[in-house]
Amino acid sequence: MKNEYLPYPLEWLDLLITVTLNPDRTDITSIDSEQLDYIIDRLPQENLRLQSLIKSQIFSSNKQKEIILLIKQYHSSLIVLLDQALQNKTTSSKTANLKNLYKVLLSNIDELLSFIETRFCDNLSPEERVPKTYLSVTRKELKKKVDKLKSNVNDDVKQNPAFKIILNRLYHFVNTTCLQYQVTFRDVFYKKTLLRGLEDLDWKKDQTEAYSPLDELLIYLNYNSKAYMNLLTDRLARCINSYDNTIEKMDRLLYYYKAFNQLHRKPNMILNPKYHGLETILGNWFVQEILYLEKKLRLSVVPLHSKMEKQKSNPATPKEKQKVLCMLSTDQIGLILRAADESRILVAKSMSQVFKTIVPHLSTSHKKDLSYDGMRSKSYVAEERDKQIAIETLERIIKKIREY
Template identity: 50%
Template sequence: MNQTYLLEWLDLLVTFTLNPSKTNVNAITAVQSKAIVEKTLEQTLFIQSQFKIKIFSLNKEKQIKIIVGNYHSSLIIFLDNVIERSHNVEFERPDLKEVINMLISCFDELLSFIETRFPNYLTLDMRVPATYLVVSKKKLKQKIDKLKSSATFTVNDKRSTAILFDNLYSFVNSKRNKKITFRQVLYRKQLIKELELLGFLDRADLQSSSLNEILIYMNFNSRSFISYFTQCVADKINCCESPTDKMENLLLCFKEFNQIHSKDGVILNPNHQDIKIILSDWFKHEMIYLEKKLHFSVVPLRSIDKKPNQTAVIDATSDKVLCKLSIDQTALILRASDELKILIAKSMNHVFKTIVPFLSTPNKVNLSYDSMRSKSYVAEDRDKKIVIETLERMIKQIKEY
């Protein structure tokens, strides 16, 4: 294993050169301060490059975890020391203050580098040191302010944007002395990085759904966002009048939702379920509800007269046969009848073309034979279940004849 200590120069600088208890800091000249600033910049880039080489040369996960953890802890200690020194009177000199600010920036960048590239090797549920938290919140707030003022978010859903920034500002502005973990800080850093990528898209490429996709990808399991997202889908579904159209719209929304990828190992609130699980369950419950409405829907009847003992009948002006099954379910029966040669025609298309024009459903009078034929090839489990139950009832009925 390569035992080279990459932080050696920075370690000596913080521990001895800039330590008033061990060195006469006032003896450092402005020229030397400038050289330290330039050297610090070089070291920041050098350490990142060499650290990657060091990690990729290791084969054992345990070794990598130890190296990453040790460097991460050391950088936090250095950052604490530098922030503490910044309050000393010796560092009020402009050139030395520039040195301190450069070191704070250097350690922050190196910490972000390790946390972004090697998060799986860090103990993320440990409490963040106070000084590190102050620096992280300050930098996060600067990035949040920049994001909020950018034109990027004027294209996106205003309510989602408000929920997002309320959450981010609540985190960076919080003064409560509660435990903040590395996981919580790292999540915000990763989320902001994803949000910044929106700024690289052309205005023409931006869509109102772009932000929602990022929040789902980043497992932003905020209760406010989940409630708003489901309400948006519900509003979209409720624009349709018939249960069949509602179901088709819901299935389309569910399909679009399932196509959104999710980032492994990230979550806004570890104490709640993943957003994918929560929203998938919501979609499934909505589908079950609509399925029951379809299955038990009452056929609209028109009374011949007002007499209480008169039986209501279906509109006699229609020459179509009303089928209580949905379009998808009827399609399954016709397809199976063709393939089993119960209905014999020159082609399956001919079966649908001949029969479908004479059928209607409780929610649609004029059916497209071509559309029904296409749907017979994408059978949903719930439709198969209903068809099977219907056929079983028919079998039971025939047995009683």
């Protein structure tokens, strides 16, 4: 593609904004109604022409670098023209015809930008900071769509806790002029994609047994809001715990996990790139819940079996001292005891004394009698998996304490 032989594709739009409608270069009052009507009629045609031209230029090139450069040039040039158009609007006369012209003009520029961002977003720089003027226009357009979405859904949807979380976050973005973070194109692209998804959602569609259409959309778009992920895991936990039998709970949990893994995901999509993805958080939650129920199932069988064997083999043996059953492995228990000693939560003459005093009173689901000396030795050569499980266990304890 030899760009040097191509005419400037935005020439008509550029001249209209920088010259014809620029109060510093043209007497706007000299433009009569007939000319204004012509411009208003021409703008949608120009919009379609440019969209077609962009697609033709993209498909006629087989060089990725050229395509990226072309898209960036169109996008940045349109943002500059948008900025100039808004500046012209603030300094121009407020006649009805001119107001209507600017309404159509800004709408068509925004449509062109949306076309580029939707069709060719992979060729833009998502982490680039959004210009203030463009952000201001985007907020206004998004607010209109959010208001329309809110008015179109029924009362049941409005009371949906997940919908409330989304709505509050969108309104915060469009109404807050001084956000606590730098707005990037990634933020804008994500919110536009989310709104399109919400607009296309069939709110009357019946919810499946596992996830609602709204859940499927948010999982598809990697909506990793802490509030939403907590809401979803709490709802799943309530559904699972409604069953009395542990086997039924496990069956339901595995079903939800399978259904979750089978849902579609949009590549390179995330609400908050500075936090763990929704799939990571939810996947970890499922794994921990499955491990917990597996251990619970083993416990419901092992103690009873052990007791019967003991009674058969030696009925006259005195009753042994009771032990506390710990759901961690010996290596994981050793890590926690070592950390408690070294952080002076448990205070004794030595670390050996800590292990010698506590370990004889503990057992695990795999081993009844534990070696305090062996556990202490292994605590110095712990594997990464044991460290991770010990950390996650302590985090569950912290979470439970906060709920008290």
